[in-house]
Amino acid sequence: MGVDERRQQLIGVALELFSQRSPDEVSIDEIASAAGISRPLVYHYFPGKLSLYEAALKRAAEDLAGRFVEPPEGPLGARLLRVMRRFFDFVDEHGPGFSALMRGGPAVGSTATNALIDSVRQAAYVQILSHLGVTDPPARLELVVRSWISLAESTALIWLDGRRIPRRELEVQLVHDFAALAAVSAAHDAEMGALLRGVLADEPTEGPFSDLVGRLVALAS
Secondary structure, eight states: OOHHHHHHHHHHHHHHHHTTSOGGGOOHHHHHHHHTSOHHHHHHHSSSHHHHHHHHHHHHHHHHHHTTOOOSOSOHHHHHHHHHHHHHHHHHHTHHHHHHHHHOOTTTOSHHHHHHHHHHHHHHHHHHHHHHTOSSOOHHHHHHHHHHHHHHHHHHHHHHTTOOSOHHHHHHHHHHHHHHHHHHHHTTOHHHHHHHHHHHHTOOTTSHHHHHHHHHHHHHO
């Protein structure tokens, strides 16, 4: 293999192992064995264990950030639901690695990997704003979007610890959570109120946002 091809192979092997166990529990020897090469040869392509881990996590971070990309077509609730389904696909496929990455640890706690996590959060934030058609968000909207992204992360981590709630239910719940956070903010701010009314005006009666309204009305009655 050429140098770049071999590097990409090692990154792929590392990610496959990270989908089964935390990066801290995976050794260079295991990666070398799975790749069919010697341990010294791994160090020929990566100067150290951390550099390989960072390269693997960079690819995973780019993949995760891409899960938030959604064509700006159709009602917002349906778009967010598709985003959440792709997000949970990633969490489901890379559970131990996702958990270790978000919670931090010796192998993933470097400045570089922390920057990768921040880049994913920022990419998700920018994508959600694009769905809302906002380029210069007011402070309350920024708070809503960033809080929702953090909520999605923490929900996924809790789900991984036993998977006691069906993921499809959590995907819908997180879309409802976004609407709820926006509604609470709108109750305190006219600008947020106008934004939320615009979003709801485009929602079909069978959409997730309308579903939340129906559930709340039924609960109140």
